[in-house]
Amino acid sequence: MDFGLTDEQKDIKYAARDFAEKEFSDIAESCDEKEIFPREVWKKACQLGFVGSFVEPAYGGSGLGLLDYTLIAEEFWRVDPGIGQALFSTAFGAEIIEKHGTEEQKTSYLPAVVRGEKIMGLATTEPDAGSDITSIKTTAVRQGDTYVINGSKTMIGNGSIGDFLLVLCLTNPERPKIHDRFSFFIVETGRVGYDGTHMHGKMGLRAYDSADVSFDGVEIPATNLLGDVEGKGFYQAMDFFNMSRTWVGGFALGAAQGAMEKAIRHIRERKQFGHPLSHFQALRFKVAEMATYVEMIRNMVYKAAWNMDRGLKDHKLVAMAKWIAGSLAVKVVDEALQLHGGYGYFSDYGIEKYYRAVKAVEIYEGTKEIEKHIISNEILGRE
Ligand SMILES: Cc1cc2nc3c(=O)[nH]c(=O)nc-3n(C[C@H](O)[C@H](O)[C@H](O)COP(=O)(O)OP(=O)(O)OC[C@H]3O[C@@H](n4cnc5c(N)ncnc54)[C@H](O)[C@@H]3O)c2cc1C
Missing domain, CATH: 1.20.140.10 (Butyryl-CoA Dehydrogenase, subunit A, domain 3)
Structure with missing residues (x-):
């Protein structure tokens, strides 16, 4: 059993600490008070390889392990939870794309997230489906080469400032096994019928955007189904x-x-x-x-x-x-x-x-x- 961090892990931890101590203090209070996402610090954090750094180098990341990434999380929150949350949230769900996405999805979406060009989020929670994600009602229906999405989500990180979300939808309600009925879709927030409204007045973590999100007949290409098979989302x-x-x-x-x-x-x-x-x-x-x-x-x-x-x-x-x-x-x-x-x-x-x-x-x-x-x-x- 080895309870120590490697030299490389210590370097990652102290680099994250230095960065947070240098960059967070000046902006933390006003971002919290005014509910502002720390855009410049996010860009810097991405340039230095702190955000989504578990992503493999082939898709723009550094291929860090989970412990390495956890050390960064620890150091960011040690200095300021709100800024730490905001920065980490921009790659929230990138693991799913990397592990389960098609090659085209990985090359199209991951490098932009890791480099600080795009912000993503993950949307599962709905007004009537929180702890029990199998009760979600947002549907994605296949129509030729597209899927049409209808429904709503709540408390979604980056739903009002992000570029795309990974959205859990009901695709196969007829399947006997409940867990086989859901699929993730990559939904760009600029699509017609998408709305993301910032939820004001969070108790803490206010530099991080949370939003009520609605999908009113949002049409996306069928290639935005995560992976290429329906029913794997759960x-x-x-x-x-x-x-x-x-x-x-x-x-x-x-x-x-x-x-x-x-x-x-x-x-x-x-x-x-x-x-x-x-x-x-x-x-x-x-x-x-x-x-x-x-x-x-x-x-x-x-x-x-x-x-x-x-x-x-x-x-x-x-x-x-x-x-x-x-x-x-x-x-x-x-x-x-x-x-x-x-x-x-x-x-x-x-x-x-x-x-x-x-x-x-x-x-x-x-x-x-x-x-x-x-x-x-x-x-x-x-x-
Ligand atoms: C700051 C913040 C950020 C978030 N970001 C996101 C996000 O980016 N994307 C996203 O999809 N969601 C997000 N969420 C939503 C979050 O995942 C849900 O709030 C959480 O899953 C709980 O769901 P709920 O709020 O509907 O509570 P409920 O499921 O209604 O639960 C209410 C209470 O009942 C308890 N409970 C429920 N079922 C049982 C049971 N069977 N047995 C015992 N106790 C039970 C719960 O533990 C809880 O205490 C965020 C929430 C917060 C607060």
Whole structure:
């Protein structure tokens, strides 16, 4: 067993840290406050190979492993979750194109995403279909050389600023097995009948666009069906979640680490009752607990990524890592804010942004309850 990062992985981690520390601080607050996507920093991040860098060199990426990509996620969120989320979201779903797309789809779409020329997103959630993606109603109907898409999606990352989305649609409702009824389509947002409306007032992660999206008879070429066979969408989504849940675990790790570091600095500087706060045993114990939780998150998330990089697909371990990462990070960030006292409640101290952001990890990419479904089903079998 090897618990260490390679020299190359340390280089990736520290390069991501340097980049985030240098580029995020000046824009983070205004992007959060005004809900603005950080376009220039996104371009720079792409030029330096941080975005979608798991994509193979043949399609413009650097072929990084899942652990490498998770390290970047961690470092970006450590500095600013909102900017980190916005940058990562621009390649959200690129794994699906790379693993399951046709050669033409890979060469047409992936290099532009990795180079920072195009923004993509992934659309599964609908107003009546969240945790249960098999209840989606958006349809794609084949008509000659085209498909016509009708329906709506919600909370879709980059739905109002992106160039194209990977959209999960119902294509084969007649099939007896429910999981065989869905397919992904690449839908350019400039097509007639597409509408993406920014959803204002997210609790956190506001530099990242979330949108209500509707498809009103959107016509796309039949070649935009992901891969060349209908009915694979559900399986492609599940395969993707094994990867995305792992680097989302990296988001939680980064938030916990970043918030804890801020809290430690604060209690060393702030004096009450004639001593720095770090003098008081009750608060020292809080730091001990936070640091232990961060270590637990790191071990689970890195292990899940390390296994995936070795082709050991462990659905259960990924679900465990994502659940524990979100839940413990929420606890750590809560204590980090508490250690700031009243100042923690004000944005000037830069701690409440972690608090607002980290909750998302317990909700998207599978809620914590859904992760526990997966874990218990793997252990006890399905009921
Ligand atoms: C910041 C953010 C970004 C997002 N980005 C995207 C995106 O880019 N693309 C996209 O497609 N979606 C996106 N989503 C949507 C997200 O994936 C869904 O919110 C999530 O899957 C949960 O679905 P829901 O909100 O409909 O909740 P519901 O499914 O209605 O669940 C409500 C509650 O009930 C629980 N629950 C549901 N079913 C069960 C059950 N059987 N047993 C026990 N508990 C259950 C859930 O865990 C949850 O606590 C985003 C969400 C957020 C918050």
